[in-house]
Amino acid sequence: xxxxxLLILLILLSVASLPADDFPYRLDWKxxxxxxxxxxxxxxxxxxxxxxxxxxxxxxxGIDRLHKSDVNFVDRAMMHSYSRSLDLTGDILLAxxxxxxxxxxxHQEKETIITEAVMYAETLLIAHSVKELTKDAVxxxxxxxxxxxxxxxxxxxxxxxxxxxxxxxxxAFASASFLTTVYAHMHPEGKKKYLVAGGSFAAxxxxxxxxxxxxxxxxxxVLAGALWGTAVGYLVPQLHYCQEGHFVKLSFISETGAPxxxxxx
Numbered sequence: 298x299x300x301x302x303l304l305i306l307l308i309l310l311s312v313a314s315l316p317a318d319d320f321p322y323r324l325d326w327k328x329x330x331x332x333x334x335x336x337x338x339x340x341x342x343x344x345x346x347x348x349x350x351x352x353x354x355x356x357x358x359g360i361d362r363l364h365k366s367d368v369n370f371v372d373r374a375m376m377h378s379y380s381r382s383l384d385l386t387g388d389i390l391l392a393x394x395x396x397x398x399x400x401x402x403x404h405q406e407k408e409t410i411i412t413e414a415v416m417y418a419e420t421l422l423i424a425h426s427v428k429e430l431t432k433d434a435v436x437x438x439x440x441x442x443x444x445x446x447x448x449x450x451x452x453x454x455x456x457x458x459x460x461x462x463x464x465x466x467x468x469a470f471a472s473a474s475f476l477t478t479v480y481a482h483m484h485p486e487g488k489k490k491y492l493v494a495g496g497s498f499a500a501x502x503x504x505x506x507x508x509x510x511x512x513x514x515x516x517x518x519v520l521a522g523a524l525w526g527t528a529v530g531y532l533v534p535q536l537h538y539c540q541e542g543h544f545v546k547l548s549f550i551s552e553t554g555a556p557x558x559x560x561x562x
Contacts, residue, residue: 319483319485320405320409320412320483321482321483321538321539322412322413322416322479322482322534322537322538322539323412323537323539324411324412324415324537325537328536328537329415329419332419332423332533332536333419333422335423336419336422336423336426337422339422339423339426339427339430340422340425340426340429342426342430343426343429343430343433346430346433347429347433350433352436352455352458352459353455353458354452354453354454354455354457354458355438355439355442355451355452355453355457355458356449356452356453356457358438358458360442360452363438363442363443364443365443368443368515369517371516371517372440372515372516372517375509375515375516376440376443376512376515377440377441377509377510377511377512378440378441378444378446378447378512379441379444379447379448379451379511379512379513380510380511380512381511383507383510383511384507384511384512384513386507386511387465387504387507387508387511387513388465390469390500390503390504390507391465391468391469391504393500394469394472394473394497394500394501394504395421395468395469395472397472397473397476397497397500398413398417398472398475398476398479401413401476401479401480401483402414412537413479416475416479416533416534416537417475419533420471420472420475420529420530420533420534421468421471421472423529423533424467424468424471424525424526424529424530425464425467425468427525427529428462428463428464428467428468428522428525429464431461431462432459432460432461432462432464433459435459435461436458436459437458437459437460437461437515437518438457438458438460439456439457439458439459439460439512439513439514440460440509440512440513440514440515441457441512441513442457444512447512460513460514460515460518461515461517461518461521462518462519462521462522462525463505463508463513463514463518463519463521463522463523464522465504465505465507465508465513465514465522466501466504466505466508466514466518466519466520466521466522466523466526467522467523467525467526468526469500469501469504469505469526470498470501470505470522470523470524470525470526470527470530471525471526471527471529471530472497472501472526472530473497473498473500473501473526473527473530474498474526474527474528474529474530474531475530475531475533475534476493476497476530477490477493477494477497477498477530478530478531478534478535479534480493480494481493481494482534482538501523501526502523505519505520505522505523506519
């Protein structure tokens with residue numbers, strides 16, 4: 298299965314690298330200052346919480362207090378013990394999935410590459426920061442904590458209580474959504490955009506599946522991460538989309554001084 302997915306990713310990279318019919322994005326220092334500043338602020342908040350928060354590991358909490366019967370029936374049906382091989386496979390596939398959008402920069406001009414890079418950086422930073430803040434706020438024990446054969450090293454790690462939401466799924470789906478959205482805007486009439494969408498989301502779904510099968514996450518962790526990542530991967534390019542008659546303007550609302558989004562469709 299992994300070989301097939303890697304083949305799909307290779308095909309995806311070759312298709313995504315096709316020269317754009319038109320480049321419909323632009324940077325704006327005010328808008329990107331708001332987006333970038335928000336992303337940095339979110340990440341800074343996460344770091345502050347991480348440095349000050351004292352989290353218990355599954356061992357500290359007491360693994361004898363963890364019972365599968367306490368898990369909702371949907372997640373309980375999909376629980377698995379820890380698998381190092383599937384864990385590593387998921388890491389490799391995630392790296393490949395996150396690298397796929399870089400193919401968009403092939404055959405593009407320097408200014409275009411910079412715009413794509415800024416948009417992708419904003420996408421990843423926002424997706425990462427919010428999912429980390431969610432993990433900081435929610436204590437949920439990973440599936441492997443409920444199995445007697447789990448290695449003590451995993452149970453002693455304070456990451457054992459940060460199951461919700463899946464970071465791998467968040468980042469994989471953010472990358473897939475970003476690639477799909479940007480490619481569709483760059484090739485609005487091209488039929489290959491459906492191949493790009495299908496291939497990128499298939500790879501992201503495989504990453505999420507491996508997180509469940511490896512015992513790292515519950516199904517609902519992955520679904521939440523997938524929804525969040527997809528939303529961010531779509532919204533950030535939309536905020537930079539500037540085709541005639543279609544743009545989204547992000548600015549400070551003068552009356553309140555608060556950031557707001559103004560739409561002109």
